[in-house]
Amino acid sequence: MTNTYPFDVVVVGAGAAGMLAALAAARKGAAVALIEKMERPGRKINITGKGRCNITNTAPMAAFLEKTGPDQKFLRNAFARFFAPHVVELLNNLGVDTVEERGGRVFPASNRAADISEALARGMKLAGVTYKGNCRVKRLVIDEGCVTGVETETEGLITARAVVVATGGASYPATGSSGDGYPMLRQAGHTITPVLPALVPVETDGTLAVKLQGVSLKNVTASVWRDGKKLGEEFGEMLFAHFGLTGPIILTLSRRFAQEMNQPCNLEIRVDLKPALDHQKLDERLLREINENGNRQVQNTIHTLLPASMVDACLQETGIEAGKPSHQMKADERKRLRNWLKELRFPVKGVRGFNEAIVTRGGVSTREVDPKTMQSKKIKGLYIAGELLDVDADTGGYNLQIAFSTGWVAGEAAATR
Numbered sequence: 001m002t003n004t005y006p007f008d009v010v011v012v013g014a015g016a017a018g019m020l021a022a023l024a025a026a027r028k029g030a031a032v033a034l035i036e037k038m039e040r041p042g043r044k045i046n047i048t049g050k051g052r053c054n055i056t057n058t059a060p061m062a063a064f065l066e067k068t069g070p071d072q073k074f075l076r077n078a079f080a081r082f083f084a085p086h087v088v089e090l091l092n093n094l095g096v097d098t099v100e101e102r103g104g105r106v107f108p109a110s111n112r113a114a115d116i117s118e119a120l121a122r123g124m125k126l127a128g129v130t131y132k133g134n135c136r137v138k139r140l141v142i143d144e145g146c147v148t149g150v151e152t153e154t155e156g157l158i159t160a161r162a163v164v165v166a167t168g169g170a171s172y173p174a175t176g177s178s179g180d181g182y183p184m185l186r187q188a189g190h191t192i193t194p195v196l197p198a199l200v201p202v203e204t205d206g207t208l209a210v211k212l213q214g215v216s217l218k219n220v221t222a223s224v225w226r227d228g229k230k231l232g233e234e235f236g237e238m239l240f241a242h243f244g245l246t247g248p249i250i251l252t253l254s255r256r257f258a259q260e261m262n263q264p265c266n267l268e269i270r271v272d273l274k275p276a277l278d279h280q281k282l283d284e285r286l287l288r289e290i291n292e293n294g295n296r297q298v299q300n301t302i303h304t305l306l307p308a309s310m311v312d313a314c315l316q317e318t319g320i321e322a323g324k325p326s327h328q329m330k331a332d333e334r335k336r337l338r339n340w341l342k343e344l345r346f347p348v349k350g351v352r353g354f355n356e357a358i359v360t361r362g363g364v365s366t367r368e369v370d371p372k373t374m375q376s377k378k379i380k381g382l383y384i385a386g387e388l389l390d391v392d393a394d395t396g397g398y399n400l401q402i403a404f405s406t407g408w409v410a411g412e413a414a415a416t417r
Contacts, residue, residue: 007033007130009414010150010160012137014041015177016400017386017407018166019120020082024411025164026127032415033158034129035150037136037176041124042117044168044175048358048400053113055091056084056404057397058104068393068402069255074366075391075402078374082408084401094119105397140165140184146380147188162381162414164374166407169360169387170195181388182363189378191365193390196258197357199251199399202269204244204346211313212240216247221275224253224348225268232256235275245269245346251358252394254351258361267348273306273341282338294327301326305341314340359399363390373413374406381417383410 009025011018014036022034034041045053057064061079065072088098088106096119097109108115124131132155140163141149149159165185168177182192216239223233238247250269257267274282289301299322302311315322318336320329329337354360364384368377376382385406393399 007031007158007160009033009162009164009411010035010158011164011166011411012150013165013167013181013386014038014131014133015044015166015168015386016042016403017168017388017410018164019117019124020404020407021164021166021383021385021411021414022129023120023124023127024408025415026124026129026411028412028415030415032127032129032411033132033160034124035132035135035137035152035158037134037180039133041121041131041133042114044172044177045117045120045400046113047172047175048113049107051113052107052111053116054395054397054400055098055106055108055116056087056401058084058100058106064398064401067396067398068391071366071391074369074371074389075405077371078405078409079401081412082405086408087401087404090123091116091119094123103396137180137184140188140379140382142188142379142382147382162383162417164383164385164407164410164414165388166385166403166410167388169363170354171197171357171360171387173354177387179360181384185364185384185388188376188382190368190376190384193362193365194262195360195362196261197351197354198255198258198361198392199358199395200254200356201241201246201352202244202250202254202346203349203351204269205349206347208313208317208344209240209244209346210242211316212310213242215240215307215309217271217273217307219275220249221272222249222253223270223272224256225270226257226260226265228266231260238271243352244349248395255361255392255394257348258351261351269346269348271344271346273344279338279342282341283334286334286338290326290329295325297323298326298329299323301329302337358395359392360387361390361392363388366390372409374410375413375417381414383414385410 008030009032011022011034026032099109136153137150147163167181170179224231234249236249374383386403
């Protein structure tokens with residue numbers, strides 16, 4: 001069955017980037033079809049921010065770009081055209097109130113991620129976008145270096161003057177983001193940087209994380225080391241799990257070594273449970289506790305320094321007798337305790353899979369995409385947006401903004417082609 005539709009722009013993928021591309025193109029007056037293999041649009045949006053949707057971040061552009069990579073310059077033009085204030089204004093105009101929280105993170109005031117996808121769907125409908133759900137694209141149709149449409153499984157050929165591919169990366173495949181765009185774009189001649197899970201929990205060797213599973217920590221510092229060289233450091237919250245480590249600072253650190261996992265090296269995460277105290281000040285505190293409460297059992301002294309759920313693991317790991325009086329603690333035992341509190345070490349075994357990754361690292365090489373329009377440098381009329389591109393960022397609303405910005409720019413450019 002072959003149908004030809006008089007569309008100016010076809011957008012493939014109804015995630016954050018695809019919905020913004022369709023909306024931007026339609027508002028420019030283009031006849032737009034948005035094609036999505038799932039039934040409804042915005043499924044991945046609905047699970048972001050633990051169901052709250054961290055829409056964007058209010059950080060100034062320079063600070064915002066510092067959170068992105070590997071090619072920060074590539075995003076400058078897109079951010080200049082459509083940035084955090086534009087997203088907030090767009091959503092406000094579509095009936096969604098927003099609030100700013102700690103760290104400049106912006107959420108819907110309702111705390112419902114679904115409000116974002118529903119608002120964008122309303123906006124597209126008002127703009128005249130034709131939505132085609134349960135419609136899988138098989139391939140791009142390219143003629144003499146120019147895209148002329150797409151071939152779908154259910155509706156055959158759909159022609160257009162421009163095509164925006166915004167099918168997402170490979171993270172959370174259950175939402176429809178299963179890497180479908182990579183083979184399409186590879187066949188179109190694009191280089192695909194190897195894709196890896198990023199912003200993902202970390203698997204560790206040893207039994208310590210298992211002993212501490214379920215324990216949540218705040219105001220700690222975690223750092224990642226490769227062959228003895230520090231790659232990055234984050235301060236904030238983390239959580240121990242049966243497989244290793246997770247939580248905001250661990251997810252952010254995972255970006256620092258995503259590519260290192262493909263190389264032979266020794267990776268290690270070190271956790272500083274007392275970042276406000278250096279070794280000398282921590283030792284002084286220990287001595288003060290011992291002098292003031294020397295007859296108190298060691299386990300009770302350690303309880304003043306750690307959550308109760310960590311005390312047994314600490315005693316086991318340091319080999320300090322739990323029940324003896326604190327004043328009997330020897331200098332080498334204090335040193336072992338101090339080192340445990342300041343440098344809790346976890347050899348990295350690997351990371352969890354794409355099912356648990358917030359974003360994908362890698363994708364279409366940014367050298368092959370025009371940063372001013374998101375148009376392919378390989379194929380005329382082909383635009384690429386969102387997580388398909390080899391750009392990603394830390395947690396905090398940065399990744400959704402990349403999707404919104406690149407999608408909007410691609411949609412406007414496709415409409416005016």
